Amino acid sequence: MTVDLTEFARGIFEAQPFSGFLGAELTEVGADSAEIRVGNRKELQQQHGFIHGGVISYLADNSLTFAGGLALGGDALTAEYKINYVKPALGDVIIARAKAVVTTRRQAVCTCSIFAVGDRGEKLVAVAQGTIVAVERGD
Incomplete structure (x- = not known):
């Protein structure tokens, strides 16, 4: 890929209206x-004050797709993913970190850990795994 990875990824991220709506940031x-x-x-919380599972799921899906797309060298989509919620999400910020673990010519299998960050540091709140597929123009 001749375009800088960060520039390429930021261009795609900034073209996502839903990410902007949530106030999400692509940080690395x-x-x-x-x-x-x-x-x-408050708008992202459920009735018990925890960050809503839908927000956590968005973070898993989008970070998995970015990791897979970058590993595949271009635009990509999620073919499937699974998420396990392991602890309620409380904190000031929620962070998803994803990585491609196996990449072929057309797909990448990726893992993701989602953390809530607060006064006591990072707490794992969910883990996810997904299959990301390369998108060709015209697909």
């Missing part, structure tokens, strides 16, 4: 990895 990218953050606010 690598050749096969991505980190996305969302600040906690």
